[in-house]
Amino acid sequence: MAWLSLLADYTMRNVVLGSALLGAVSGALGCFAVLRRQGLLGDTLAHAALPGIALAYLLTGQRALPVLLAGAALSGWLGTAALIYLSRATRIKEDSALGIVLSVSFAVGVVLLTFINRQPQARAVGLERFLLGQAAALTADQVELMALLSAGVLIVLVLGYKEFALLAFDAPFAASLGWNTTALSLLLTTLIVITVVVGLQAVGVVLMASLLIAPAVAARQWTDRLHLMVWLAAAFGAISGVMGAWLSASDRGIPTGPVVVLVLSAITVVSLVVRRVRAWLARRAAKGEAER
Amino acid sequence: MSALLVVLLTGVLTAIACALPGSFLMLRRLAMLSDAISHAILPGIVLGYFLAKGPNFALGLLGAASVAILTVGLIELLQDVSNVAGESAIGIVFPAMFALGVLTISRYYANVHLDTDAVLFGNIEFAPFESLWVGEHHLGPQSLWVTGGLALLNALFVGLLYKELQLATFDPALAATSGFSPRLLHYALMAVVAVTSVAAFTAVGSILVVAFMIVPAATAYLLTDDLRRMLVLAAGCGVASAVIGFVLALALDASVAGAMASASGLLFVTAALFSPSHGLLARARQLRRQRLEFATETLLLHLRYHETLPGEEHELEVAHLSNELRWTPRFAQRVIAHAQRSGLVQRTNGHLALTEAGRAVAEHLSARTGAGLERARA
Structure with a gap:
């Protein structure tokens, strides 16, 4: 079994496990984001996390992953808050607010990164790896941290499944039941923030959006039931994580993130086509039935 | 011309070129499309590089512009034929394109002049060193010709089609009944956005393009209700961001494109707080x-x-x-x-x-x- 020997390799095991985990969690969570029409929130969030990473390094002088991720989570969360506030309190529409928060916070991040890189003592901090991701460089404790955070996200998702489902399909009804929908959607956003932050160093800022959206859209083509959709999306995410890690490991020059995204895109395209074909077959069968 | 002045002027011209189509993108709630386009054109630029067997401005522009149009088409196709909501369609198409570009670069062009950093941050600092030659004649920095031409082209586009753009943006139904096709106009606008993104992006990088398209337009939108005034204000805010950012970048010794985009954010926050008509304080x-x-x-x-x-x-x-x-x-x-x-x-x-x-x-x-x-x- 060739692929089993891959798992025996230390680096490879980390990369495969990390990517699979990330794919599964973001796939499952992405269903709720996509159903709530917040697909691009992940994209903006990922960009908003960048200045946090740079600031965390500048303020603490440390490059330990937990410190950087804490900074990323904090600034991603602040970015979301700014986003919601902008589209509610001013006349700026949601898509513009997304674009503004995304481009400005990313620009601030780039200014900080270039500033850090031009400090003499900090030549090789390697914060750039968050831009495009470097799953191939994942170490065992980083995967452990990812696993821990992902497990936390999954537990909250399972516990709050019913509430999140109602929030996704009929938020006004949820509010009329007396639920605190603001707190609920804040919780869901916080879960997305954690997932994005976990994914940053594996696939990078730019490609994170795809990991949340594509599995959910692909899964949506196969079923109309939410729990099936969530399971399928998680599976699609995990499969593309493993495939991406495996394909990119076969050649050192290929970064993992883009491969994961391309595998995911292929799955999505196939799902979309299959849905069309099934719909066409069903229509034909119905027509034949009617003629008979 | 001094090198620093060329950098500043490139920024200023890019700001003007982006603010005009950007204002219409924002008003038509398509702001995120500029983000998608600026990322998706990467494989197009690689394609141009491949066809020309080296850096070639014209082929790169052509490749990227065609990929940009393809991206818009793909996004609309996804929205039309499936149950995929608008923003999800965007979020599927552009990462796939960008991934394709990154992959090709790292696979085949790992050591050439096409690194991914330049794509994201831009090389506005190098603008003075790339000159435009026509035969034997040295015509000065290429970036100035490109961004200047772009600013002129976009001003012409908006100036000539002002009435049509205005009508199609604010009342598409009426526009459809007045004898011109809003759909055609939509694609014309998309083409302008694509060409602007591509040409500006080789000069200043993709972040600055997105920021200059959306942020000054949004700032102007907070200051006025009049479309003409908004277009002028958007261009003005863009120019001011370029100047402030330039000074900031010199002071911090940091990325010029990043500082210019950050400055546009600063102006936006100021307008969001203090605008006399739509600011948070006024409200x-x-x-x-x-x-x-x-x-x-x-x-x-x-x-x-x-x-x-x-x-x-x-x-x-x-x-x-x-x-x-x-x-x-x-x-x-x-x-x-x-x-x-x-x-x-x-x-x-x-x-x-x-x-x-x-x-x-x-x-x-x-x-x-x-x-x-x-x-x-x-």
Whole structure:
């Protein structure tokens, strides 16, 4: 079994496990984001996390992953808050607010990164790896941290499944039941923030959006039931994580993130086509039935 | 021309070129499309590089522009043929394209002049060193020609099609009945956005393109309701961001493109807070005033009702108001002070009484609310 020997390799095991985990969690969570029409929130969030990473390094002088991720989570969360506030309190529409928060916070991040890189003592901090991701460089404790955070996200998702489902399909009804929908959607956003932050160093800022959206859209083509959709999306995410890690490991020059995204895109395209074909077959069968 | 001046001018011209189509993108709620396009064109640039077997501006532009149009088409196709919502369609298409570009670069062009950093951050710092040659003639920095031409082209586009763009943006239904195709115009706008993104992006990088398309336009949108004024203001905000960012970048020795985009964010936040018409402070002040005015009217009605009834003099006491109308004592004081200042109410040893003017206003209000109630009952 060739692929089993891959798992025996230390680096490879980390990369495969990390990517699979990330794919599964973001796939499952992405269903709720996509159903709530917040697909691009992940994209903006990922960009908003960048200045946090740079600031965390500048303020603490440390490059330990937990410190950087804490900074990323904090600034991603602040970015979301700014986003919601902008589209509610001013006349700026949601898509513009997304674009503004995304481009400005990313620009601030780039200014900080270039500033850090031009400090003499900090030549090789390697914060750039968050831009495009470097799953191939994942170490065992980083995967452990990812696993821990992902497990936390999954537990909250399972516990709050019913509430999140109602929030996704009929938020006004949820509010009329007396639920605190603001707190609920804040919780869901916080879960997305954690997932994005976990994914940053594996696939990078730019490609994170795809990991949340594509599995959910692909899964949506196969079923109309939410729990099936969530399971399928998680599976699609995990499969593309493993495939991406495996394909990119076969050649050192290929970064993992883009491969994961391309595998995911292929799955999505196939799902979309299959849905069309099934719909066409069903229509034909119905027509034949009617003629008979 | 000094090298620094070339960098600054490139930034300024890019700002103008982006602000014009960007304003329409923002008004048509397509802001995120500029983000998608600026990322998706990467494989197009690689394709141009591949076809020319080296860096070639014209082929890169052509490749990227065609990929940009393809991206817009793909996004619309996804929205049309499936149950995929608009923003999800965007989020599927552009990462796939970008991934394809990154992959090709790292696979085949790992050591050439096409690194991914340049794509994201841009090389505006190098703008002075790439010159445009026509035969033997040296025509100065290429970036100035490109961004200048772009600014002129976009100004022409907006200037010539102003009426059509305005109508198609604010009333697409009417536009469709007035004998020109809003769909055609939409694709023309997309083509302009694509060409602008591509050409500007080789000069300044993708972040700055997105920021310059959306942020100055949004800043202008907070300052005015007039489309013409908004376009001018958007270009102005872009130019100001370029200048401020340039100074900032020199001071911090940081990325010029990043600093210019950050400066545009700074201007936006300032407008969001302090805009006299749509700023957060102005709105808060307006809300406060409306609340005070409404409370004053309530006070007048309350006084008018109770002054006619015998034995209810205590209802006119200041202290009683907070209980009766559920106002905090401080708010009650503010309302009374406002009413006194307006000459509607006078205060004699702890009792409030309507003035002549106050009674007239109260009569009018009561007639109005009375009529309203009648209508509601019927």
